[in-house]
Amino acid sequence: MVYMWSMLYLLRNDPEKIKASQRARGLDESLVDKALELDLKWRKTLTRVNELRREHNKISREIATLSGEERIKKLEEARKLAERIEFEERVLRDLEEERTRVLLGIPNVIHDSVPIGRSEEDNVPIRFYGKPKVYREFLDEFLRQVKGFNVDYEVIDWKPKGHADMLDFLGLGDTVKAGEVATSRFYYLFDDLVWLDFGLLLYAIDFLSQQGFRVILTPYMLRRSAYEGVTTLSDFEEALYKIDGEDLFLIATSEHSIAAYHMNDLMDEDDLPLLYAGVSACFRKEAGAHGKDTKGIFRVHQFNKIEQFVFCMPEESWDWIERLIGNAEKLWSGLEIPYRVVNICSGELSAVVAKRYDLEAWMPAQGKYREMVSCSNCLDWQSYRLNIRFQRKGKKGLERGYVHTLNSTAIASTRAITAILENYQEPDGCVIIPKVLRPYLEMFKKAPKEVIYPVKSKVGKRN
RNA sequence: GCCGGGGUAGCCUAGCGGUAAGGCGCAGGCCUGGAGAGCCUGUGUCCCUUCGGGGACUCGCGGGUUCAAAUCCCGCCCCCGGCGCCA
Numbered sequence: 001m002v003y004m005w006s007m008l009y010l011l012r013n014d015p016e017k018i019k020a021s022q023r024a025r026g027l028d029e030s031l032v033d034k035a036l037e038l039d040l041k042w043r044k045t046l047t048r049v050n051e052l053r054r055e056h057n058k059i060s061r062e063i064a065t066l067s068g069e070e071r072i073k074k075l076e077e078a079r080k081l082a083e084r085i086e087f088e089e090r091v092l093r094d095l096e097e098e099r100t101r102v103l104l105g106i107p108n109v110i111h112d113s114v115p116i117g118r119s120e121e122d123n124v125p126i127r128f129y130g131k132p133k134v135y136r137e138f139l140d141e142f143l144r145q146v147k148g149f150n151v152d153y154e155v156i157d158w159k160p161k162g163h164a165d166m167l168d169f170l171g172l173g174d175t176v177k178a179g180e181v182a183t184s185r186f187y188y189l190f191d192d193l194v195w196l197d198f199g200l201l202l203y204a205i206d207f208l209s210q211q212g213f214r215v216i217l218t219p220y221m222l223r224r225s226a227y228e229g230v231t232t233l234s235d236f237e238e239a240l241y242k243i244d245g246e247d248l249f250l251i252a253t254s255e256h257s258i259a260a261y262h263m264n265d266l267m268d269e270d271d272l273p274l275l276y277a278g279v280s281a282c283f284r285k286e287a288g289a290h291g292k293d294t295k296g297i298f299r300v301h302q303f304n305k306i307e308q309f310v311f312c313m314p315e316e317s318w319d320w321i322e323r324l325i326g327n328a329e330k331l332w333s334g335l336e337i338p339y340r341v342v343n344i345c346s347g348e349l350s351a352v353v354a355k356r357y358d359l360e361a362w363m364p365a366q367g368k369y370r371e372m373v374s375c376s377n378c379l380d381w382q383s384y385r386l387n388i389r390f391q392r393k394g395k396k397g398l399e400r401g402y403v404h405t406l407n408s409t410a411i412a413s414t415r416a417i418t419a420i421l422e423n424y425q426e427p428d429g430c431v432i433i434p435k436v437l438r439p440y441l442e443m444f445k446k447a448p449k450e451v452i453y454p455v456k457s458k459v460g461k462r463n
Numbered sequence: 464g465c466c467g468g469g470g471u472a473g474c475c476u477a478g479c480g481g482u483a484a485g486g487c488g489c490a491g492g493c494c495u496g497g498a499g500a501g502c503c504u505g506u507g508u509c510c511c512u513u514c515g516g517g518g519a520c521u522c523g524c525g526g527g528u529u530c531a532a533a534u535c536c537c538g539c540c541c542c543c544g545g546c547g548c549c550a
Binding site for chain 2: 042043044046047049050051053054056057059060061062063064065071074075076077078079081082223225266268391393394398400
């Protein structure tokens with residue numbers, strides 16, 4: 001069995017598969033032919049260089065045993081050969097760089113089960129949970145999003161407040177002041193919402209640690225060389241904050257620091273899978289999102305997140321993606337928040353990912369299902385770039401290859417809070433606390449236990 | 464930040480201008496009633512192959528000197544110890 005980098009393997013053995021993936025993503029498929037040609041040239045050149053080097057090594061070895069005329073003659077010969085080798089090596093290096101550049105630029109090859117499509121509209125819902133509260137005016141919109149599934153729902157005649165309005169109404173959040181001192185998309189949260197934030201995180205790590213996930217706190221910054229292994233170049237401009245004057249980037253998710261944790265590692269098959277429940281703040285520029293979700297805390301530059309991360313054997317990753325989305329569903333059905341799981345279409349997938357499920361919570365005030373969880377199989381896209389390998393006993397001694405990596409949100413705090421503020425909102429604006437979170441609030445004397453009520457701000461500037 | 468020591472194959476260790484030595488682990492083979500011990504071979508990356516094998520590369524990373532660099536020179540990264548600073 002061959003376990004080379006899957007992209008190079010496919011290029012040499014099944015280039016049509018890469019082309020089909022490129023087409024499905026709406027990208028240029030001629031890159032594949034270009035890579036194929038470069039690879040062929042590179043291999044030919046390498047063979048030639050190897051022959052020259054062999055000759056040079058032979059002469060060089062002879063020189064050590066010679067003296068006088070003979071030695072001088074061979075020295076001259078070696079010098080000339082070295083010049084030629086230098087030239088050919090430059091050609092080789094250029095070819096290799098170009099081939100690598102093209103290959104690294106090709107997005108992950110999508111899985112057969114990924115729906116072909118261009119936009120959000122082409123994502124395919126596969127499961128629904130819960131009984132959404134649907135405001136009468138959103139009924140058509142809701143039915144459209146249910147796409148023929150038989151989903152039980154409850155029509156309500158009062159319009160829930162949006163989560164942004166709820167921050168003001170409850171007096172527990174301030175995005176205006178945050179905008180003044182930081183920029184927009186930041187927030188101050190107070191009291192009950194802080195307890196709720198922590199409660200959500202604790203709930204998630206308590207659950208995941210019982211599923212065999214190792215709880216892990218990670219660096220909040222990574223150097224570029226590590227970061228290049230986990231994401232695409234465009235993310236460095238669009239998503240990541242850079243520390244001024246230093247080779248450091250704030251992490252957008254602990255997925256990145258966890259993947260990087262095993263950079264250059266070689267794992268025994270017996271050690272896999274490795275399961276991690278990452279705990280971290282996440283920092284995102286949201287550069288391409290002007291005008292979207294500008295109010296409130298749905299889309300922010302900084303939030304807390306519990307992340308599931310798996311390193312596994314290649315043949316197990318398609319099983320693991322189902323288990324990860326399953327874990328996320330257990331957490332969210334535990335919260336009793338209505339959601340649907342969608343299979344993300346080819347055109348919406350990032351380059352890193354071969355397949356992705358999103359878990360989208362029903363948002364009663366928006367009349368929409370909105371993304372809460374993103375669950376992805378990255379195959380060897382990250383592990384190749386980070387050089388994370390496994391070894392196993394094969395027929396001819398040890399076999400080595402690249403592990404597969406997967407990641408999935410468990411709970412991202414601010415988004416989960418928005419979902420709770422809208423789904424657990426009573427007509428009077430109070431918010432019931434999901435039962436499953438209550439144990440994690442019990443331990444704090446001042447934390448809310450059953451209901452979040454509006455408060456008058458002690459600062460008095462707002463409300 | 465300063466001074467010293469260090470980074471060698473999966474792990475540990477030698478080598479300090481002449482083409483990576485040794486040990487452990489692991490795999491295969493011999494031996495055995497079986498196991499162990501012992502002995503032999505192999506052990507990273509890549510290319511070519513008529514599938515027998517042949518060859519190149521690899522000593523933290525990147526340059527330089529040389530016919531030849533793990534070894535000498537320059538820059539950078541990381542680890543350990545000490546000093547300084549510090550929650």
